Amino acid sequence: MSENILIAIAWPYANAEIHVGNITGSHLPGDIVARYHRLKGNKVLMVSGTDSHGTPVTIAADEVGVPVEEVYKKYHETFLEVFEGYGITYDLFTSTHTENHFNVAQSIFLALKENGFIFPKTSKQWYSASANKFLPDRYVEGTCYICQYESARSDQCDNCGNVLEPEKLINPRANTGDGALELRETEHFYLDLSKLEPDVSNFLRQRSKHMREPVLGESLGKIEAEGLKSRPITRDLDWGIPVPVEGWEGKCLYVWFEAVIGYLSAAIEWSRLGAEPEAWRAWWVNSDARQFYFIGKDNIFFHASLWPAELMGAGSEFLKIFDGGDQALNVPYDVPANQFMNLEGQKISGSRNWAVWGRDALTRYDPDALRYYLTVNMPELKDSDWDWAEFVARNNNELVANWGNLANRVLSFCYKQWDGHIPDLDEKTLRPTDLKLLSTIEAGFESVGSLYDSVKLRAALSECLKLATSVNQYLDTNAPWKQVKEDKVEAGKTIYTALKAIDSLKVLFAPILPFTSEQLNSFFGHKRPLFGESYTEEISDSLGTHKGLRYRGAESAHWKPSELEPGAVLNQPAPLFKKLEESVIEEERARLGN
DSSP, X not given: OOOEEEEEEOOOBTTSOOBHHHIIIIIHHHHHHHHHHHHXXXXXXXXXXXXXXXXXXXXXXXXXXXXXXXHHHHHHHHHHHHHHHHTOOOSEEEESSSHHHHHHHHHHHHHHHHTTOEEEEEEEEEEETTTTEEXXXXXXXXXXXXXXXXXXXXXXXXXXXXXXXXXXXEEEEETTOOOOEEEEEEEEEEEOHHHHHHHHHHHHHHHTTTSOHHHHHHTHHHHHHHOOOOEEOEESOXXXXXXXXXXXXXXXXXXHHHHTTHHHHHHHHHHHHSSOTTTTHHHHTOTTXXXXXXXXXXXXHIIIIIHHHXXXXXXXXXXXXXXXXXXXXXXXXXXXXXXXXXETTBOOBTTTTBSOBHHHHHTTSOHHHHHHHHHHTOOSSSOEEEOHHHHHHHIIIIIIIIIIHHHHHHHHHHHHHTTTBOOOOOGGGXXXXXXXXXXXXXXXXXXXXXXXXXXXXXXXXXXXXXXXXXXXXHHHHHOHHHHHHHOHHXXXXXXXXXXXXXXXXXXXXXXXXXXXXXXXXXXXXXXXXXXXXXXXXXXXXXXXXXXXXXXXXXXXXXXXXXXOOTTOBOOOOOOSSOOOOTHHHHHHHHHTTO
């Protein structure tokens, strides 16, 4: 029986291009898990979009002196290009600047307010007299009062990861040069997280058996140590979602309060763009559905504590306000947050051009080569490091020499020796060693599938490589290249067995290496593609027009051992991967920091 699987991926700020740390941090792992569940025949909905309202976006607009909407749309379109290039198959990648998202976010706010979890409070915020305005969190930097990091933002410290109280920031300064700052009183709505703390704690304990230790440490561990405190969820801003309360003009919903609501609003938007406007409910009010949230470690609080609090606090009141329904919404099943990927031993920095940019890398390397390294080096439990020497070595010694060479040499040999056909034989004549190999590969559908399902993607890839190695060892033992000269029938059994193993391995590798797996699928002459295709679509509403990335899915489940038929026709094979020259290492390192 198929499952409903929601894949929710972190919304990138529209203030910078996507780099490899962003890709391996959330977008790629989300896509791998989505592709696995599609191959299983599950009903997958994968959503995200451009975070258009964060202060990083307004800062980027201020720096170049253009309207915020122009900046957000510029980066939004580069995101679409990156995701299409890397094969990140969003059912909908949209934007927070849509009429639909405004309505959904405001309805969540009103539901929380109606249920008594939101209250107004006067507090002190940093104010620039020269600019005559309160400055949003990211406009203010200073020294963290917890770890003494000197470049902390007023709402969060990137060094120690703690959420900060702006008024406690030491030596605050406006990073926009808006003169001296002073604390002034302003009124905002607060989310009463202390009331919701028991529910959030219980939710996390229920998930503790499968959530990652770093996630539990940053959520349940901090709740047990410090408790949940009320947080302001509005800001003095003119770009964002207006507070839906009379008399609160000139204030907007805090970006982190409304951005996480985007997972829900994107599902609703996707549903309404299709033929079934209520289809989103299968992932949001169906208690059997599972929701996975793919994020970086700096956003754990917002997804493992704040978002569940919003959902539980809104309860069934949200649907009463939104469309007259009476059901509560699902809470996350898992939040498999990744740690950070560094670069050549240093933290990735866009301002210093110390980054491997997503679009740029695609001009020199194939997407599956990049996806492979980003998976084998994925920072699942601790920070990892992109190293150009390692990238070349792993590409050449693992991807090309193990898996790529296996597939190419067997297919090419068969295509030549058996005139473009799979050896025609009676499967009952296969030898014990043949059957043992096929049984080993078949077991991979359970072992590798379990690792994909539990979001242990590095382990899944490692298991796939081990299985490919077992086929290489089988070929070394049987040596069909020599065998064919002495006994073509016996050589045919060896090649047929290897082909069936490769045809199965193609599926096991497919979530990580979709482009080359699809190529292999065509070499074998299969008519049904493994996956569907992505496309862009113009989406219009009262706020304007933006492009959305959509996915049109394949109809058949493929997560099963090969059903290759003896005597079937093959298509002309070709190498799947390219060997890289050692000179690439220094060429790429020379690009950094320039």
